[in-house]
């Protein structure tokens with residue numbers, strides 16, 4: 001008899017015939033990736049995490065880099081992995097600011113954050129992320145609680161806070177994410193503008209952001225994320241932006257619709273010039289921005 005599971009969206013997954021979508025191979029991030037440069041480089045870290053090196057200023061969005069010491073393909077927090085992380089936290093040579101979108105375990109990872117907080121890295125995120133991380137041992141000194149609509153600056157980078165809408169606990173019980181608990185970020189650098197929505201349903205605030213160069217695009221199928229139709233809609237609102245598909249293909253977690261069933265091709269086929277604009281890169285592969293364009 002076939003072995004199957006039912007995920008949180010009540011979709012049946014036949015585990016005997018399951019073929020997981022796997023991201024391209026991981027490229028290890030090395031010391032050279034932290035050096036000052038004449039452009040901005042964006043690296044997917046796997047899952048929902050990113051690193052930005054903009055002319056030597058290094059930001060990280062929702063980094064999770066720690067694995068269980070005995071099992072290198074099991075992340076701290078117990079997510080089994082399809083692809084390794086591009087580095088461990090100890091390999092982060094420089095980090096000027098950490099940005100957190102929300103406090104799900106695949107975004108605000110205490111094991112990773114505690115190491116960086118002990119190095120006095122500045123942090124920006126919601127009050128709920130702060131509360132969770134402090135309870136799990138984070139040194140609180142350099143954390144700023146942010147709210148949608150605010151602007152922050154670090155070196156020559158402007159960060160605008162977007163709202164988020166991600167109440168997935170409606171189908172799983174527990175304390176729901178309220179609107180103020182989840183945020184996104186518009187990161188404006190000298191080399192171009194990048195939108196990090198975080199895990200969220202589509203909101204009007206995601207539309208109409210000027211001069212977007214790069215759109216990391218959540219391609220998971222979960223209805224408490226963009227979901228495939230709204231992901232394509234969002235990409236079509238920014239016809240000149242390049243796209244990095246993410247939130248698929250790095251964690252092996254079939255019960256969770258946010259991790260299983262994400263597929264860049266299923267979104268990009270409904271995106272105008274999706275084949276040309278979609279940059280399907282593995283964790284740790286840099287995408288370079290310069291003069292408001294992606295350098296190919």
Ligand SMILES: [Fe+2]
Nearest residue numbers: 102104166199
């Ligand atoms: Fe989430």
Ligand SMILES: [Fe+2]
Nearest residue numbers: 048104106199
């Ligand atoms: Fe997530």
